[in-house]
Amino acid sequence: MSVALRAGLIGAGMMGRHHARVLRQIGGVDLVGVADPAGDPHGVAGTSTFHDSLQGLIDQGIDMAAVAVPTAFHEQVGLALAEAGIHALIEKPVAGSLEGGRRLADAFESRGLVGAVGHIERFNPALQSLRSRLANGDLGDVYQVATRRQGPFPSRIADVGVVKDLATHDIDLTAWLCQSQFTSVFGQCAHKSGRPHEDLVAFSGRLADGTVTNHLVNWLSPFKERQTIVTGTRGTFVADTLTADLTFFENATIATTWDAVSAFRGVAEGNVTRFALEKREPLVLEHEAFRDAILGGIDRTVSLRDGLQTLLVAEAAIQSADTHQVVDPRTLLSTPIGATP
Structure with a gap:
């Protein structure tokens, strides 16, 4: 034994x-x-x-x-x-x-x-299932990842703002789902609760593979929300990590023989599937x-090097909010993440 x-x-x-x-x-x-x-x-x-x-x-x-x-x-x-x-x-x-x-x-x-x-x-059953389905090509090309993470202020958090405490979840899961890193970030922050750190951030980004991202994070909402929306060629996946539910909204593309509009790839409402998942506690x-x-x-595991990559994007979002400029996270370190100075 x-x-x-x-x-x-x-x-x-x-x-x-x-x-x-x-x-x-x-x-x-x-x-x-x-x-x-x-x-x-x-x-x-x-x-x-x-x-x-x-x-x-x-x-x-x-x-x-x-x-x-x-x-x-x-x-x-x-x-x-x-x-x-x-x-x-x-x-x-x-x-x-x-x-x-x-x-x-x-x-x-x-x-x-x-x-x-x-x-x-990364250990939430809904996101683990979503990651597998994306890797399997179930969505086709991924166009966009949008996340919403908001709720009341946790009084125990005093040494960092909402970007490093909460938004790092969305930064990490987005890069992990797409297996691609952020190459640009543009953010806006706000301080509404009288604390030295930001309590609201909205930022957009682009990944190396061209995926467009958007993230809304705050400690100012009286309700709690944890949602990840991934849109691609074949439809949209919606993952709710509070309930570990994953739903797929299928794109029922309508075929046409009209030459004048055949070049436009439109979308239409298709089947909606909510997957039955084994739900074990992420921790x-x-x-x-x-x-x-x-x-x-x-x-x-999520390596410390992965955590450093996520922190790099968080710092870029904060810098972007301070300067009102688009920031490439890769410019914030003198040597690449994988290299030792």
């Missing part, structure tokens, strides 16, 4: 509670310790050993860790784990700065460790992928 991986959790807040629950749920993993210098008022540690410092958790001896601390501490905690030879799943965004994200990616890759970032939407799927990668299986 194989020995379970010894897991630790850094951060006992709201996300930490979810990570602890899942780490206790999946097979092959034993949550042995939790660390948080702010204490454990919600009892996240449970029967696991609680530490008031990261070093205490490292000294306990762990193989892997989930990092659910504020973004400002991602780099510090991640580098300490890498130095100790511990695999890490770090909540998104990967870091607070591009330089920090690059240092994290380099640290884990240079040591042969699994470093993953928690872009959990469970994310942790299972992390565990499997550590054990040498197929790596289905």
